[in-house]
Amino acid sequence: MRIFCSPSLSSLVRSVLTMLCIGVTATFLSGCRPKPPKDIISVGKMERILYDFHMAQGYAECTPHDSVPTDVYRYELIQAVYRKHGITEEDFEYSMAFYCSDLQTLHKIYANLERRFEREAAAYGETNVKDVYSDLSADGDTANVWGGQPIMVVRNSSRENVLSWHQECDSTWLPGDVLLWRFNPQPFSSRRMSIFVADLVVNYTNDSVRAAVRSSSSSSVVELRVPNPDGWTPRSLSGHLYVPVNSNEQEQTTLAATQIMLIRFHTQKPFVAAKDSLTATAAADSLTTDTIDADSAGRDDERRLSPDEFRQQQPVDQKIDIVKQKPYVRQPQQGRRRMQPGRVIQRKRK
DSSP: OOOOOOHHHHHHHHHHHHHHHHHHHHHHHHHHSOOOOTTSOOHHHHHHHHHHHHHHHHHHHHSOOTTSOHHHHHHHHHHHHHHHHTOOHHHHHHHHHHHHHOHHHHHHHHHHHHHHHHHHHHHTTOSOOSOTTTTOOSSSSEEEOOOSOSOEEEESSTTSSEEEEEEEOOTTOOTTOEEEEEEEEEEEOSSOOOOEEEEEEEEETTSOEEEEEEEEOSSSOEEEEEOOTTOOOEEEEEEEEEOOOOOOGGGOOEEEEEEEEEEEEOOSOOOOOOOOHHHHHHHHOGGGSOOSOGGGTTOTTOOOOOHHHHHHTSOOOOOOOOOOOOOOOOOOOTTSOOOOTTOOOOOOOO
16 A cells, blocks of 8 residues: 655655654763762852862962961861851762763853952952963964863872873974963862872974973962974874872862963964975076176166177177188099090090
């Protein structure tokens, strides 16, 4: 049995199938992101907690407190933050473990925090609150060419304590380019700051390698610069963020690298290939030399000479040596009689 559909009915069927495919795709994509459990701290509250958390860490590092060790002072301030928001240290660490698995949401939280820090710093009279590299694009002599994740998270536990990235260079990279990898470390620890190590490795087209390594235990901005005094052309870049493994459960630390930038500085003009040997030979050839006199070069009243005129103006030796030759006399041949002019020899017929 055949079923015939009218054009309007077939278009309706196609529309239903299209909507079904869109719904299935949306459901699949939404299922790729982790769903927050019920006991997870909400995004808005976590943003307010992190603001107070980092303010307490900064205050503990910058405020002089000779009578109390820095780690103890930091611990007391962060515990006060937990009491302010009505949570425990276990609640905070449990929620942070979830948000570290959802880097997109964590990146949005820190983007809001950075704008809030800038506004409050400007309100207190701070003039240089904005990062000098924040408005860089991917073009220009100084460009932000970072192509990785906007945020990186590592823990001082096994299999989670190191992250690596790799990036290839294209034709926009020039000889002599200088590289700078920078990020803002955000540690989550109420007891003491964990030491972390970051490195930047640059591979060049001539198979040479340069690297920069830095270790730190503070929340100040980390910058790794690789100079290029020899004018080499970068081919690829790679980097690592590493935290030593700690088996002590009470000293588990999470480190988030935010505001990640990979800044490329063009320090030289674009490379121009040298002329080949044929061009260099032609430039030095006498035929390509200008025949205008050096004293008359650049004056409009002088006319360029043609090759014939130039040849005629060359000095010529006026002395001519003429050698007279003797007249040619033909010698008579032996055995033959020389015929007299006007004489006719008649032969007799037999």
